[in-house]
Amino acid sequence: MALRQIRLLGDDILRKKSREVQIVDDRIRQILNDMADTMYNTENGGGLAGPQVGILKRLVVMDMGQGIIKLINPKIVKEEGVQEVVEGCLSIPDKFGKLKRPAKVVVEALDENGEKVVLTGVGDLAKCFCHEIDHLDGILFTDLVTEYIK
Template sequence: MLVALREIRTFEDEILRKKSKAVAKVDDKIRQLLEDMAETMYHTPNGGGLAACQVGILRRLVVADMGEGLLKLVNPEITEQEGEQTVIEGCLSYPGVWGKLIRPYRVVVRALNEKGEQITIEAVGDLAKCLCHEIDHLEGIIFTDKVIEYVKAE
């Protein structure tokens, strides 16, 4: 499978504010896009997650890797959340911008995997933060909408 690095949309690109559409069928085209997204994320400094809208495609697709292995999610949705954590976040679409915000400490996410099989992921801490951030992207919500204080990069 050939992999193509995709251009990450940044700052005021209007696609970042649009709601993504559900994927009707997980096929080779979707699998290729997920692979391209993963490679793009890995080739970008500080990349821990990426939503399809960030590469200009309004489909409900997310890739994430917070050090525990790559997740490729189709039509992800948060079905449970609990607790809260104060986190520092940045975004590949907003390079150089960092902010403090409140995210759930634990989430349960239901999605399809790249084979089209239903999966459930229970995430805490950094992975919960990442999944919330990427799923927000699918709704056209940017982390800066939730920032309570901007901070300098660490």
């Protein structure tokens, strides 16, 4: 288990666009495992993206209570509906806000074995997919907030 340092608001890497992973190998799998360990070692961590641990690769891990999801090069290919959600972020501690996200998304990605996967997220899972994939493009939830919550 290797815990990685979570980058905080103000770190330039959080605003950079991540590069696609070209080869899924043991090194990428180790990074995903480290990211999962780091996420599980935090309070209230439901997801973590590569830039949040200083890695500008399109890597995401998440667990919204149904087990770990590890994604390589994820992209949203379909969105449906709208939901108002409350979000926070491990890179922006103690700050929460309301924003609008799709109610349902379909995501295409590679799994940790390099196999194509298609996942559907509804509700909180859709919110998490959107939040983490935004990180890969340098977008933070605070860019989208309509109202901050104490």
